[in-house]
Amino acid sequence: MDLSNENTEELLISSSDIKKKKREISIRIQKVKKSHIKLRLVFFASLAVLLIVMTVFAAQICPHDPYKQDLSVALNAPSASHLMGTDTYGRDMLSRVIIGARASILSTFALVAIITVFGTAVGVLCGYIGGKFDGIVMRISDFFLAFPGLVFALAVAALLGGGIWNAVIALAVISWPKYSRVARSQTLSIRNSEFINASIMAGDNALQIIVRHILPNILGPILVTSVLDIGTMMMELAGLSFLGLGAQPPVAEWGSMMSTGRSMLQTYPWIVLSPGFAIFISVVVFNLLGDTVRDYLDPRRQSKTI
């Protein structure tokens, strides 16, 4: 490489110029970071929406009937007509994975919605009312937090019997305390602020104070918690189904599909791998979406990039 005269001249620019350039570059990086977060948010949100659309129109998308058995094609390896192969009954794995999204994703959403609403309601009431009510309810939630979650869910699910909705109930029973903790601490932090006192003096009753003044101010952290929780809850639901306590055959559900293929992992790996891949993709998408939402709502990051 030969250095021309112009290049050597450029090397001799004064230190103040360098500082200036550095600052310009750092400003540019900050701008990139901000737009970067927005871009990430849009990207992962659209991926998540894509997954949801796929779930809603699962029946229309399926190339084959996911429940139709055809023993003549049982345990076929992935091919042009069966992109993910077939299972022991000759059912098309791709169709089963797509239709399985219904049980997996929709029930996860239902679960997260239930625990968010219930946990938040309990937490806000605890923070707002305080006193003995708060003490008792928080000790109960401590009990749930101290107990290993999945073990307790197993017990509840076993008690209720199989079925995806029973698994949802079992997981809801053990998962709400996290939300009530978040909601309670947020409520406590604004409970005695002047604007709450001002609204008391404006004649608001307790319900009006909670709905108009407390909830709008605590929704951010709760939203982040629940979006971040979608991935975890999906895994736990699939885990319960894998253990035979969630969706029951012949209902297609990713966890139970993996469970049935478990013994054939070495000989017919696609039976385990295709639902496993589906779980992997959806958990990654929702976790990254949660991360991005948290970054997006983080006030520190916003002030840094303004």
Added chain:
Amino acid sequence: MDTILKAEHVVKIFDTQKKSSTKAVDDVSFELRKGEVLGIVGESGSGKSTIARMITGLIPITSGEISVKDVQKKNKRQLYDKVQMVFQNPVGSFNPRKTLGYGIGESLKNKGINKDVIDKRVGELLNLCGLEKEYAKKYPHEVSGGQCQRAAIARALAIEPEILICDEATSALDVTVQKQIMELLIKLKKEKELSVIFICHNLALVQMFCDRVIVMCNGKMVESGTADEVINNPKDDYTKNLIDSVYC
């Protein structure tokens, strides 16, 4: 002049821990007459704000009695029709997620008044307090502290109370804005015939603005009288100290 608010032997004890407790307000009695401005001065922690919060029912009274004319005991709704308060931290006294207009109109909304009427009234109140109508659409973090305090005064006046409590309403503001707010309060007092309880630690403001003054120290009322009397001719040692610390 009629007595509009009367406090008799009011005591407030805060239980800090199971065994120890703090006497924040110790046997304080005073009365507020219609159309007058009563100043409460004292150092930090002398129980001034505790008195304000007891009058407005935000905290319960340990013993003694505070009665407001034409208000039944423990009837908060009646109380808040008569007594309103302006808080110390102007920005913090508005919900950061709601507009100023929402905060000002909230008490009217709770009375079941229709939305158009409220919007009009909020505009009038803002004008009365020296702000343009457009401020109703702004959020608390978008305006300055002085503007926010004006909006807070507008909110306190929304349901036309007879008593206005200013709990260090000017302490968080700089001196020029303080003066503007005081002028506004003086104007409103004359126009609306308000009775004002003005809690403050700035003696100059108190002398300028108040008819009568109560001096508090460690929860006790050490001196009371007309503003000129107390400040020009203090009898209690603590009051003398307080005045010396300002003027030296």
